Amino acid sequence: MTLKRIGTQTVKLENPPSIISTASIVGPKEGEGPLKEYFDMILEDDLWGQESWEKCESKLQEEAVKMALTNAELTESDINYLFSGDLLNQIISSSYCARQLSMPYFGLYGACSTMAQSLSLGAMTIDGGFADYVACVTSSHFSSAERQFRYPLEFGNQRPFSSQWTITGSGAAIVSSTGNGPFVTYVTTGKVIDAGIKDVNNMGAAMAPAAVDTISNHFKDTGYTPDDYDLIITGDLGFVGKDITSDLLKQEGYDISEVFNDSGIKIFAHKEQDTHAGGSGCGCSAVVFAGYVYKELLKGSLNKVLLISTGALHSPISTQQGESIPGIAHAVTISNSKE
Template identity: 55%
Template sequence: MRRVGKQTIVFQDPPLILNHASVVGPKEGEGPLQKTFDLILDDTLFGEKSWEKAECKILQAAVNLALDKENLGRDEIDFLLAGDLLNQNISANYAARQLAIPFFGLYGACSTMAESLILGAVLVDGEFAEKVVAAVSSHHDTAERQYRFPTEQGVQRPLTAQWTVTGAGAALIGKGEKGTRITHATVGKVIDLGIKDQSDMGAAMAPAATDTLIRHFTDTGRKPADYDLIITGDLATIGKELTHQLMEQQGYPLGENFADCGLLIYDPTQDTHAGGSGCACSAVVTCGHLLHSMSAGMYQKIMLVGTGALLSPISMLQGESIPGIAHAVVIENY
């Protein structure tokens, strides 16, 4: 069995993250992680006529950059696993049309990067593929237009709201002898405690993050201190604090090694309110800052917990609550 406990996969021959790339918009490029990104755009349109077309182009750029770093052609990649936040995954779908790589379209909201890393590692470890690319994108203006209000309306955002990251991250996963590996994955369950405020994603996702973290520690016998860093996708200020409280109540207090991508990507002076969010939030932090830090020896073992709020505009209009999901990926150097 390649599984321990109820929800955790242990990879027999842990796949390597062969290379990675991150592309971000101008706001993200002004933040504290600016030196870790491969490409910072001058504007949010990226030479296109709409934000949706720009997002598709950003995703393509991230994939191509990751392949270029390994001098690989697209015909040398077995599968592309990609997703985004838009209806019918249009950014990933149209990017896949241009990239012409056999394609799995994924949707886990902001947890999609962790989901794609897990499934990519399953394909490689199971010897169904030699090389796969896991990639996601999001765009502040496309997400605002779909889920809330077009930015042109200038609607005032509550302080609990998060800022959707404009960007894309791509990770190339394959076989190898030494390097940064995906060793474990804990697949989350959908958790819903009845939160209905679509401007407070952190509160909706914190219970799912807590459930997955506890399941990971229960399945593996590990504890929070076994990791150099435990980092959630985009719980931001409110969700991170709630997760701290919930984990402590369950007997798993998180220490100073607990961080959140949504809090790292922006400086407080950038007026993003609670912090960052979106598929690209965890993707660009992982495919930039985190993997660079691991290559430099700053971390040896980290756990990324991708968090997602599984709402839609229709479900909100119909009075539904917001289900959350969280997937955990353990990345180690050896």
């Protein structure tokens, strides 16, 4: 018998785990944006002393976890499980990070939804009594993502205005069975939604229907309304996807406009930094959550947040074969109260 499940897609955690620390590391471009004061480390270059962008991305994850552990006054041996994922083939950034860390490891792939996915699974693992401490981390890198999904940087192709700028960065969180919060109180797991979008330069439009489905079902399952949240923040819909999501939710009777924002919009000054539709990538919601959202919760400027990380579940092969782009969105309620 399921005792903690409510509605069709949501679980209410009986003993809400506490997020006891976070860490965020970003690249130079992200460090020039409006959230720069919230990040724990800003790189001077996008290689960070490594031989390749891919090795740099793996180092981003490793150092973000170590920094979060230091902030929590824990060691690697204290962690029962590491939940991590990234965008690259066979999630190599995460696996090569886990190679350096002495932790039992679950590798995740949810595309850019991975931060909320890792927090969901980590929180449920603790609430289920299977762990006392888990580490949740994800990353992305502009140059490694461009190389895999689009064109070589040397090609210098024209970027359409619907395109987004993949975040170079990693965000990590340590989730604990004890602590004073913020707490993960609800988890709403998304369904794969495919609106038939095939344009890889329009990720916002591809992911928006999944965000709408998850957010609306979260409200239906929990009985909450937009007024119950100080902030509803999506992962990386950008300007295009955010507008679509807001409009479609209004059609379903939910006006979230007063509390709605998007990590891909907040992280850049898009006109001054020429990021077109905004930021994207696994690292987008990860660093905005681990930096901005978490620190505002600690200050009490925010008390209840719905974090929805959004992902486009495509690959270079599926794109080349003319497939459409399925979307996914996972949501977690993070609150200063256990209610």
